[in-house]
Every structure is written in C-alpha cells, then in structure tokens.
Amino acid sequence: MFQSFTATTSPDQGPRRLARLREAMAEAGVDAFMVPRADAHQGEYVAPCDERLAWLTGFTGSAGFAIVTGDTAGVFVDGRYRVQVRAQVADVFTPVDWPETKPGPWLLEHLADGAVLGIDPWLHTRDEIDRLEQALKGRITIRPVENLVDRIWPDRPAPPVGKVRSLTTEQTGEGSVSKRERLAKVLKDAGERAAVLTLPDSISWLLNIRGSDIPRNPVVQAFAILHDSARVSLFLDPEKVAPLGPDPSIDVAPTSDFEPALRALNGPVRVDRSSAPLAVSHALNEAGIDIAWDQDPCILPKAQKTEAEIAGTREAHLRDAAAMIEFLAWLDTEAPQGGVTEIDAAKALEGFRRQTNALLDISFDTISGAGPNGAIVHYRVTEGTNRPLKPGELYLVDSGGQYLDGTTDITRTVAIGPVPDAARDPFTRVLQGMIAISTARFPKGVAGQHLDALARAPLWRAGLDYDHGTGHGVGVYLNVHEGPQRLSRISDVALEPGMILSNEPGYYREGAFGIRLENLIVVKKAEPLGDKRDHLDFETLTWVPIDTRLVIPDMLAPWERDWLNAYHAEVVERVAPRLSDSARNWLLAAARPI
Known part of the structure; x- marks a missing residue:
C-alpha cells in the first residue's frame, strides 16, 4: 500500500552505481546507454528483477527512462513526476522534462556525431526505436547489447514464478x-x-x-x-x-x-x-x-467487456464503495483530532477493504497525500515523506482493489477539519469537469481526444489545467491501467460499448494541495433521440460521496447541482444497506442535498 526506500533503490547509491555503469559502457564499446522503466512485456508495473531504473537512479515512478552518457545522466519524466523525481534522485542525475524534450534531440546535443547508443532489444519496441533512429538522422548509431545494468547489479532478484x-x-x-x-x-x-x-x-x-x-x-x-x-x-x-x-x-x-x-x-x-x-x-x-x-x-476485444464482466464489475464497485465509505467515516472522525499520518490512512483503507473478505490485492500502491504531498500527482508515501493529516488541509486518496469479479479505482479529495477557502473554487471546477464527462452523450466514432476538453473547460475558464489525461481504460480483474481507450487529447481510439474508463480531472498547486476526483464509468449505447443516430453515453460504476464542504454551490449550474444531488441519493440507496450503523449515519449526513 505504500513504498519505502531500501538500500536497493536509495538515491545515496546513485553516484557509485552510475560510475559502475559507465565502466560497463566503456567495456561494451558504447558512448551512451538507455535504461527504460519497462520490462520485456512493456508493463506499467514491473517485477523487482526489472526495477532497473529505480535501482540505478532512485526514481520509483511508473513511467520514465534514463539515458547515461560519459558525462551526463538524464532522467526523463512527464508532468506527473517532476516534483517526485527531484526528491528521489541524487544530484548526479539531471531531471529532464519529457515529452517536451525528446530523447533524439537530447542525444544529438550531448553526443558527438558517430557516437553509439546501446540498448537492450528486449526492453524497447520497434515503434520506439524507429522514432529514435529517425530523430538521430544517422548521426548516432543504435546498437543492441546485453543489458548493462544487469551486468553491474550483483543482487538482482530472481524472476517471479507466481502461480496461475x-x-x-x-x-x-x-x-x-x-x-x-x-x-x-x-x-x-x-x-x-x-x-x-x-x-x-x-x-x-x-x-x-x-x-x-x-x-x-x-x-x-x-x-x-x-x-x-x-x-x-x-x-x-x-x-x-x-x-x-x-x-x-x-x-x-x-x-x-x-x-x-x-x-x-x-x-x-x-x-x-x-x-x-x-x-x-x-x-x-x-x-x-x-x-x-x-x-x-x-x-x-479485451477492452469491450462482456455483460458478465460488467455485471461483476458493478458488484465489485458496490463492495468497494462500502469499504471506502467506512474509511471516510473513520477518517472524518479521527484525522481532525491529529495523529493520523498518510501511512496510517493508507493502512486503514486497505484494512477496510480486507474486511470485505473478497479483496485479493489492492489494484495499485495507494496514493495517500496530505497537504502539499497531494500536489504530487502520482505521490507514493514513504517512511521518509510520511506526513500527518493536519486540520485545515486537504487530503487526496487515490486507491483501488482487485477482486475476483472486478477492478476498482477511485479518488476522493476531502477536507481535514476546517475547509481551506483557497481550495473551494478549484475543487468546484474539478467537480464540474467530472460531471461534464459523466453526463456526456456523443455519436459513435468519437474518441477520448474529443471528450477530454469537456473535463478541462471549467478549469480553463480560470486559467487552470492539469498535466495528466482525464481518464484511462480499466480491466476486469486485470490491469487497472488498460488500453487502448483513454480520455486524453492524444487518444484517437473510438469509444465502444463495454469499455471501462476512469473519469478523473484534477488540479494541483505545488507546495499547497492537490485535488482529484475519480469515478469509473462504462460506455453504453444511449437511448435514441433526435434523428435516431447511434449515440453513446456513460454509466457510472463508482458510488462514494463527494465532499460537499469543498463545493461552492453558487458556481454550479442547476443541472450540475441536480446531478450531484441525484448521485448522492443513489449512493445512499445502493450502498447504505451494506454499511455499519456508524458509517451509515455518516453517509446520510455527507450525502445531504445542497
């Protein structure tokens, strides 16, 4: 549920390991070596034996790569990880904003013509290398070599042999x-x-x-x-x-x-x-x-879920919602009194999920961010960063469960005690963006890139934005991040009935707070209207209340207020019978109409 640094991934080891890698590069006859986060299966999450990027640099994010030359070591990360990478890597590594800076131009800047870049051919795709070769314009040669990190990693873990x-x-x-x-x-x-x-x-x-x-x-x-x-x-x-x-x-x-x-x-x-x-x-x-x-x-075919998979996912989400509400009720009582830390909260949430007796695993490492840590989009709490949940601050928790009948992923941002006034306007705009996606109706053939702006429009009107996609695909007792469908300005995959996506706009103010709201939704055929063209819309799968203390009601249009009140009424109807008496009473208060 949270990651802690060990000697294996400590940034203190970075200088020594970097020096050893450069020695291996010289022995292999290459001027640079590329260290991706990916394994041979190109998965977002990798086994301990494939944590080469973390072992070398200390950076533990789920996306990124390093390129090491004789005198420079760039760690390339996107907008989700720019705060995190600066906190995790030693100063011998240079964070590089990616994709604004692409590896081809960076290599041309840092290597002389005729230089050789070494790669492990099991860790890179044809697409990736074709793009890189085109960018290098024949001035730098790409050469497949054995993995040079593996050569210098003496205690590399064995490959996994999990049962099937x-x-x-x-x-x-x-x-x-x-x-x-x-x-x-x-x-x-x-x-x-x-x-x-x-x-x-x-x-x-x-x-x-x-x-x-x-x-x-x-x-x-x-x-x-x-x-x-x-x-x-x-x-x-x-x-x-x-x-x-x-x-x-x-x-x-x-x-x-x-x-x-x-x-x-x-x-x-x-x-x-x-x-x-x-x-x-x-x-x-x-x-x-x-x-x-x-x-x-x-x-x-995998992305277009069967009726059995959707039915199972609905049940998994109701079970998970009950655990989430038990947690939020506990949090609302305990956190304002002081003494609850980010790790305490993450452990408590997993505990409530365990009490369902159906949880097989959490679906990703829980993002449990208090105050300024919530502004780190993919924050992973460690013993070194663990922070108390303080009254007057926001707490962002992004989590999920793996159940035999479905995979869940939900984010809620809540106030701890007194509501910080500076957060209410952006919180309301994030909520408006989530409502816009939830209520979208669109012709068949529309892709995620056509819908992404709906979620951002309320933030754009105030000059705000967020540096991640609005939503990703989700599997059924499979990967919580699943393609090819996405709600993103770069996704041209047409949405089809049965596709499950997240709906998670956000806003992040570095050094102060982070806001994200996330429900899962499934694409379905819409009721015929107008000229009876084929249209699609979304069914909501997630049923957990939204912290209305952070909402400015006067900012909501009447239809947005109606959606929020109807959503909360349905949360009560669907989930209240599954709750303890104390959590049910908390829910009835939290879900009151505004």
Whole structure:
C-alpha cells in the first residue's frame, strides 16, 4: 500500500552505481546507454528483477527512462513526476522534462556525431526505436547489447514464478476456445499465419487465466504465439504450473523456447510494433520470416467487456464503495483530532477493504497525500515523506482493489477539519469537469481526444489545467491501467460499448494541495433521440460521496447541482444497506442535498 526506500533503490547509491555503469559502457564499446522503466512485456508495473531504473537512479515512478552518457545522466519524466523525481534522485542525475524534450534531440546535443547508443532489444519496441533512429538522422548509431545494468547489479532478484489460476466462463462471459477461434479467424482473414503476443494482460485475457507475478496486477508473465488454427504456444516458467486443463490446442513450454519458436514460424506473422520487444522482430528477420505489422489482436476485444464482466464489475464497485465509505467515516472522525499520518490512512483503507473478505490485492500502491504531498500527482508515501493529516488541509486518496469479479479505482479529495477557502473554487471546477464527462452523450466514432476538453473547460475558464489525461481504460480483474481507450487529447481510439474508463480531472498547486476526483464509468449505447443516430453515453460504476464542504454551490449550474444531488441519493440507496450503523449515519449526513 505504500513504498519505502531500501538500500536497493536509495538515491545515496546513485553516484557509485552510475560510475559502475559507465565502466560497463566503456567495456561494451558504447558512448551512451538507455535504461527504460519497462520490462520485456512493456508493463506499467514491473517485477523487482526489472526495477532497473529505480535501482540505478532512485526514481520509483511508473513511467520514465534514463539515458547515461560519459558525462551526463538524464532522467526523463512527464508532468506527473517532476516534483517526485527531484526528491528521489541524487544530484548526479539531471531531471529532464519529457515529452517536451525528446530523447533524439537530447542525444544529438550531448553526443558527438558517430557516437553509439546501446540498448537492450528486449526492453524497447520497434515503434520506439524507429522514432529514435529517425530523430538521430544517422548521426548516432543504435546498437543492441546485453543489458548493462544487469551486468553491474550483483543482487538482482530472481524472476517471479507466481502461480496461475483459471477463471470460469461464467466469470468472463466467453470461454478461451471461443476467444481463440474468434481471433484466429481475424488472422486468417488478414492472411496471417500467427500472431506474437507479448503483453501479459492480453495472454491472461485470451486464456482466461490470472497470475501473481506482478504486484497489484493479476497477470501471468508469459509470451505466446496464437496460430491461425486457434492453437496457442505458451511460454512461461514451468514452476507456475498453468492449470489450463487437458487442452491439446495449448502447448506449454519454458520461456527459453520462445525465441527458437519464433524462428521456426511460417509467415506472415503479426507483430505489434507498439508493444512487442525489438528482439522479436530481429529474430523473425534473421530467420527470413515475413512480418505483418499490426495491433495485438487481443487489445480491442479485451477492452469491450462482456455483460458478465460488467455485471461483476458493478458488484465489485458496490463492495468497494462500502469499504471506502467506512474509511471516510473513520477518517472524518479521527484525522481532525491529529495523529493520523498518510501511512496510517493508507493502512486503514486497505484494512477496510480486507474486511470485505473478497479483496485479493489492492489494484495499485495507494496514493495517500496530505497537504502539499497531494500536489504530487502520482505521490507514493514513504517512511521518509510520511506526513500527518493536519486540520485545515486537504487530503487526496487515490486507491483501488482487485477482486475476483472486478477492478476498482477511485479518488476522493476531502477536507481535514476546517475547509481551506483557497481550495473551494478549484475543487468546484474539478467537480464540474467530472460531471461534464459523466453526463456526456456523443455519436459513435468519437474518441477520448474529443471528450477530454469537456473535463478541462471549467478549469480553463480560470486559467487552470492539469498535466495528466482525464481518464484511462480499466480491466476486469486485470490491469487497472488498460488500453487502448483513454480520455486524453492524444487518444484517437473510438469509444465502444463495454469499455471501462476512469473519469478523473484534477488540479494541483505545488507546495499547497492537490485535488482529484475519480469515478469509473462504462460506455453504453444511449437511448435514441433526435434523428435516431447511434449515440453513446456513460454509466457510472463508482458510488462514494463527494465532499460537499469543498463545493461552492453558487458556481454550479442547476443541472450540475441536480446531478450531484441525484448521485448522492443513489449512493445512499445502493450502498447504505451494506454499511455499519456508524458509517451509515455518516453517509446520510455527507450525502445531504445542497
């Protein structure tokens, strides 16, 4: 639920480890080396053995990378992590604002023509390297090498061997055989003989299995090949003992057999250039096998949830809402008295979720930020940063749970005791943005980039904004961050019924407070209106009250006030029967109409 620095990721180790990496670079004959956050599966969360960026630099955010040259070591992070990176890395590392500064121009500035950049081909995609090569204009050569961080990491943890579990068709709404046959037809229709699958959530979805290799994400770390016959070759550590049953159409082999299997395929073979490691296409090219560059065939079907998955998710959210409300009722009593810290609050919240007897894991490390720590968008409390929740400040808590029937993700920002007046205007604007998305109705074919501005408009009117997307896709007992759908100005993926997204506008005032409100929503077909065109809208999945003490009612339009009051009435109707007497009484007061 929270991360604490250990010797493994301590920034104090940065100078020594950086010096050792530069020695390894010299031995490998490269002038620079790239250290991504990603693993071979391009996941947001990685196993301890793949925490190379954190081990080298001390930076523990879920996105970013480092480029080390002979005299400079840049740590590239986006707007979510710019406060965090400055607090975590030693001064031998230079934070770089990314994507404003891209790696190509940075390398051209810091290296001479003819220099060599080393990369681990298992940790970078074809898309990424193609863009980088184009930016380098032939002046710097990219060379695949062994991973130089691994070479100098003496106590690197072993790869995970989490056990695998199977899900039933009743839980998933579609059996694995049906999924494989459906996607095999897609391959046949495209004239492709096979598809390489490297994303653990795609493989877990396709085979209706879940794992425990990665904290918070119940995926099975594996590689797979889906053949046009609907047969699957699955490559994973045999110790995981995948309980796939007596299915002759699934071949299980150790991970070491993956690359030889690639070289034995008949083409064309589908490879997703945005997610497959560069090493995959290198192996196919060296074997003379034709590559069909196309999207992972599981991506869109996985995003469009079945009725069974949506029904399970609704129940998971009601269970989770009850735990959240028990927590908020406890917090509202305990925190104003003093003595509650960010870690105390995060532990208490996980405890209320544990009391449901259904929680399998939290869905990500809880963001528990008091006062100025709430302004760090993806803040992770540590023993060194742990702060008390003080009266007169805001507290931002972003958290979620992994349940067998669904994945939750919710953010609430609350006042601790007296309400800080400076926060009420931006809080109300963030609420207006969330309401705008919640009530949006739009034609079929509209993408997240078309809706993102609805959430920002109330903030824009005051000259304010936030440096993250408005929403991400969410899986069902899978990754809490799931593509391809997003509510973001850079997302051109058309929204389809069954897609689950977060709706989470925010505002962050560095050194003072952070505000974010987040509900999960699911895309559904809208009732016909007007000229009966196909339209879509959203169903809300999250049912937890919003702190109305922070709302300026006169700023709300009548329809916004109606939405808020109706939402709170529905929270009471849906969740009150699941609560203890004390939490129910707290909810009735918190959900009073304004």
